[in-house]
Structure formats: C-alpha cells, structure tokens
Amino acid sequence: MGKRMALTGNDAGAYAFKHANADVAAAFPITPQTELMHKFAEFVADGDVDTELILVESEHSAMSACVGSAAGGARTFTATAANGFALMWEIVYIAASCRLPIVMAVVNRALSGPINIHNDHSDSMGGRDSGWIQLYSENSQEAYDNILQCFRIAEHPDVLLPALATLDGFVLSHTVEAVEILDDDVAAKFVGKYKPHFSLLDIDNPVTVGPLDLQDYYFEHKRQQVDAMEKAFPVIKAIGKEFGDLTGRYYSYYDEYKLEDAEAVVIALGSAAGTTKAVVDELRAEGQKVGMIKLRMFRPFPYLELRSLLKNFRAVGIMDRCISFGGYGGPVFNETRSALYGLPNPPVVSNFLYGLGGRDISTHQIREIFETVQKSAQHEPQNLIHYVGVRE
Amino acid sequence: MAELLEIRWHGRGGQGAKTAATFLAASAIASGKYAQGFPEYGPERRGAPVKGFTRISDKPVKLHCAVENPKMVVVLDETLIEVVDVAEGLPKEGIILVNSNCDPQTLRDLVNFHTGKVATVDATTISIEELGKAIPNTPMLGALIKVANVLPIDSILEDITKKFEKKFSQKIIQGNINAIRRAYEEVKVDDSI
Numbered sequence A: 001m002g003k004r005m006a007l008t009g010n011d012a013g014a015y016a017f018k019h020a021n022a023d024v025a026a027a028f029p030i031t032p033q034t035e036l037m038h039k040f041a042e043f044v045a046d047g048d049v050d051t052e053l054i055l056v057e058s059e060h061s062a063m064s065a066c067v068g069s070a071a072g073g074a075r076t077f078t079a080t081a082a083n084g085f086a087l088m089w090e091i092v093y094i095a096a097s098c099r100l101p102i103v104m105a106v107v108n109r110a111l112s113g114p115i116n117i118h119n120d121h122s123d124s125m126g127g128r129d130s131g132w133i134q135l136y137s138e139n140s141q142e143a144y145d146n147i148l149q150c151f152r153i154a155e156h157p158d159v160l161l162p163a164l165a166t167l168d169g170f171v172l173s174h175t176v177e178a179v180e181i182l183d184d185d186v187a188a189k190f191v192g193k194y195k196p197h198f199s200l201l202d203i204d205n206p207v208t209v210g211p212l213d214l215q216d217y218y219f220e221h222k223r224q225q226v227d228a229m230e231k232a233f234p235v236i237k238a239i240g241k242e243f244g245d246l247t248g249r250y251y252s253y254y255d256e257y258k259l260e261d262a263e264a265v266v267i268a269l270g271s272a273a274g275t276t277k278a279v280v281d282e283l284r285a286e287g288q289k290v291g292m293i294k295l296r297m298f299r300p301f302p303y304l305e306l307r308s309l310l311k312n313f314r315a316v317g318i319m320d321r322c323i324s325f326g327g328y329g330g331p332v333f334n335e336t337r338s339a340l341y342g343l344p345n346p347p348v349v350s351n352f353l354y355g356l357g358g359r360d361i362s363t364h365q366i367r368e369i370f371e372t373v374q375k376s377a378q379h380e381p382q383n384l385i386h387y388v389g390v391r392e
Numbered sequence B: 001m002a003e004l005l006e007i008r009w010h011g012r013g014g015q016g017a018k019t020a021a022t023f024l025a026a027s028a029i030a031s032g033k034y035a036q037g038f039p040e041y042g043p044e045r046r047g048a049p050v051k052g053f054t055r056i057s058d059k060p061v062k063l064h065c066a067v068e069n070p071k072m073v074v075v076l077d078e079t080l081i082e083v084v085d086v087a088e089g090l091p092k093e094g095i096i097l098v099n100s101n102c103d104p105q106t107l108r109d110l111v112n113f114h115t116g117k118v119a120t121v122d123a124t125t126i127s128i129e130e131l132g133k134a135i136p137n138t139p140m141l142g143a144l145i146k147v148a149n150v151l152p153i154d155s156i157l158e159d160i161t162k163k164f165e166k167k168f169s170q171k172i173i174q175g176n177i178n179a180i181r182r183a184y185e186e187v188k189v190d191d192s193i
Helices: A009-018 A033-044 A059-071 A080-086 A091-099 A122-126 A142-157 A184-191 A218-246 A272-285 A303-310 A331-338 A363-378 B017-030 B078-082 B104-111 B125-131 B137-148 B153-164 B170-186
Strands: A003-007 A026-027 A052-055 A078-081 A103-108 A131-135 A163-168 A176-181 A255-257 A264-268 A292-296 A297-299 A314-318 A347-352 A383-387 B005-012 B034-039 B049-057 B072-075 B093-101 B115-120 B188-191
Touching: A003 A009, A003 B017, A009 A033, A009 A103, A009 A163, A009 A176, A009 A184, A026 A033, A026 A059, A033 A052, A033 A078, A052 A059, A052 A363, A059 A078, A078 B072, A078 B115, A080 A091, A080 A122, A080 A255, A091 A218, A091 A347, A091 B078, A103 A122, A103 A142, A131 A142, A131 A218, A142 A163, A142 A184, A142 A218, A176 B017, A184 A218, A255 A272, A255 A303, A264 A272, A264 A363, A272 A292, A272 A363, A297 A331, A303 A331, A314 A331, A314 A363, A331 A347, A347 A363, B005 B017, B005 B078, B017 B034, B017 B049, B017 B137, B017 B153, B072 B078, B072 B137, B078 B093, B078 B104, B078 B188, B093 B104, B093 B137, B104 B115, B104 B188, B115 B137, B125 B137, B125 B170, B137 B153, B137 B170, B153 B170
Parallel strands: A026 A052, A026 A078, A078 A103, A103 A163, A131 A163, A264 A292, A264 A314, A314 A347, A347 A383, B005 B072, B072 B093, B093 B115
Antiparallel strands: A003 A176, A131 A297, A176 B034, A255 A292, B005 B049, B034 B049, B115 B188
C-alpha cells in the first residue's frame, strides 16, 4: 500500500498538496517553508497537478488571493511560517469568517524578534483565536497525513472552516525521514472532488461574500463559527478513522501512549511528542509508571475528552513551545487546566515551557520533566510554571 | 543492528556533510530500515565548520532531538581536528572515521580518543583520482559502510546510481562507484578493544 520514500517534512507536505490537486495555490517564500513550495512548483512545472500557482508579493497577498479563489469555488491552499503567518493575520480571520475551506501548512518557526529562523509554536498558537482548525504533526508522515485530511475536514458541509496542519520547522521540515505516500489513485479517491457549496462564479445562484456586517448580524455570524467548530469534532474523528482504515494509521484528537496505571502523565504536541514517547519507553523499561498524551488537535480543543481522561491521574505536565507573555503559562497549559476546573479531585497540572527559537529539547530534559511531575503528585508545588533548558 | 545507530558528520561548508548525512539516511530507508538525516543549521559559510547527523534503526525513530552521544563520528576534513573536538560525546566503544592519509594509530592521538575504533581513509586522493575533484563525501560513505557495518555496500551503490542518473553522466556515476568501492577496500582500522 503506497510508496515508502525518504523525504523531508517539506517534501512530504508538497506530496500531500500534490495529492489534493487543488485548483489554486498562492504562496510567498519564507524560511523554513520555502522548500515545500519549491517542491510543489516542480509538480506544477512537470504537469503533475492541475493547480494554478499564483506567485504573490507577500503573505498578505497570498491569503488574500486564497480568499478570492476559495470564494470563487476553487479548492485552495497556501503554506507559510512565522512572520509570513503574522503578515497574513488580517486575512486569516477573514478566511475563517467567510467560511472558506482553505488549507494551509504552517512550518512552525519562532516569531521574531530578535530574528530567529528556528522552531517554536508562537506563530500558529498566536492564530488560535482566528477560527482555523489546527492539527499538529509529530513527524513528517503525520504532516503528510494531516494535510491530506485537512482538505476533507475543511470542505465537509457541516464544517466549512479553513484548516491548518503544522510541522516543526527544521526539526521536521529539513530532516529526511521514511514517509509512506499514498498511491495517486488512492489519494485522489480519499480526498475526492471538491464541490463548493457556494461560488461567486455560480451566476445562477448568486451570493454575497464578505459584506458589511454591523451590530445587527455580526454576532450571529460569530456564533455560527462557534457552531462550525463544534460540528468539526465528529467530522475530524470520522475522517481520522476512515484514513486509518485506508492506511493503518488512525487519527483522532490525541494519542494516548502507555497511560495505563501511569502516575505521571505529560502532554506534548509537535515533534517533541516523539522524543517524549522515547523517554516514556526508557522510563517504563526502568519500571516507572509514566505515560504521555500527544495532542494532535488544538482547534477545536478537545476539552470534554481531556477532562474525562485526565481526571483519573494525580499529576500532569504540559509542554508548551510558546509563551503567552504576562499570562499564566502557555496556551496548551491554559486550555487543559481550564478544562479540568470544577473536577472534585483534579490532578496537579504543571507547565513546562521549552524549545523557543529552536532550542533543543533533549531526552535528559524530558526525564527531568517527568521527575518534576512525579514529585508534584506527592506534594502540590507552589510554582507550577517551569522553564526548561534556559539560563536564568 | 537492532539498536539505534547515531552518526555525526563534521565537514566544512561546501564539502557535502549535509548531503552525505541525508544520503546515508535515504539509502537506509531504501533498504527497508528507518532513518533520519539532518544538518545543524547555523550561519553556514563555505569553509566554516559544519555538522550533519544520521540516525539508522530497524525500528521507527521517535526521537526528534539533537544527537549528543553518537556511536560514530565521520570527519570529512582532517584540518577540523585542530578546531573542533570531534570526539565530543562519543561513548568508549565509539568509532571515529577521518578522511586522512595518516595511519589510524597516528590519528588516535590527534583526535584524543584512546578507546574504541579509529579509522582512516584517504578519501581526498581517491576522489581526485576517480572523479577528478576533491569531493570526499561519497568515498567516505564507502569507508563508513565497511567500518560501521550498517548497510550492504550494494545498497549504497544502487542508490547512488539511481539518484545520480537523472543529473549526471555515466562517467561521473562510474567514478563515484569506483571511489566508494576503493574507500571501502582501502579504509584502515585501529581497534583498541
């Protein structure tokens, strides 16, 4: 089934977009996303896809072109990173509020300054309130799988929201790994043909997109975006299962890893989730009762499911590769801890901020995180926020 | 090899440390193994010291952190020994392979590594004779295969042919194959264990 290849994360992303065979793509280069669009441009030049690739002069224009294209009923995607994502900010919100099922790959990179090209999650986490679905990838295989599923999720009639899949800059985007790419016909059948619900080009059924919307209806439209996010839950689950039946790689909101009888649990997303699994393997081999949860879906946030899962544990550690300055802990910590509020006997939840600007997160450091979480199960600590691997 | 093999490559910008690190990973994947290949991205300049990394395993590689304790170090340029601690992080039973015309016993003192294996091969001369240019990274792959016993030599040769035939002439492909074979045969090993 499929073809096993040695690909970088960027190449794997480009193959997913090839298999989605979108009508239109618009993008602007930015490290570490550049090679993804290079590779995709090769597919365009070789005639492997039917995509019209629009080379724009900025990311603001890239997302604007995507909005126009998607409003015209075309399957549309883009890819960006860091400051590129920041530059398209205004239009990122507009894409979501127009309910345009645009797909975007975000090759996670630190949001300057000082200027830094390496990985953290400040870019996509900053967009958490913009109305986009967000899926995080542990490795390049998941980057391919997530991007492909994003098209199905975004275009689902119950959802009609833009969706982004992330892959960690350099750690995945520039690392060669084994990735299984679906056969072209299998991928085409999975993604399916796009039948837009509305199109500006459908002159027999005229619609208005993006008009003025003031005190009278704006709030109702926002409420509908909330509904669409709620409706995305079962869709994301069903498509993850369908993808699993097809490939053997099943997806849901999160992965539970060796949680049975675990006394300390760590939650991570992105590539550090893989390193955390390797540490869980080591610690289990030493007889320690530890496990981890890999969060795949951050938007919508699976608060009910995590609340019900985590209530069984004494101590939980949350790894965040992003700081919310002036806030109490990082975004994954905030959301998870809030989901546990009101439980009669909630676990102690600690936050571990790590890896900003591409700072390596080693197996030793993750072992220390588990140690801290284990201790917090015995004595509730005064300080819940920890900075990992930083000089103080 | 059930366990994970981690390799660190030292070279100077332009010598192909990144290419060798990712090429070896891709060959391992083509032969059915799991692997990762990645460079250390910093402010690269031609001639500046650079590093590349390869992980190879029979099982999926979950780690996505830096390689701190490689089992093997490959040095593409022996002048780096004076500027970089190439033996850093190696375990006692580690392996250092250096592109050098010195014998491995002499090199052992220079790299300050008194346990494990030290190996040398004159990959620069081999590449000049076989390819007409000093591009030591492909012959170093041949020497690595012999010393680390990680993949069959044929899988590297097949992969080189497959990857190069789109871009290069038959002469260049044959030159690379000869260079890899020669390095495979000519590499000298000093094993202190």
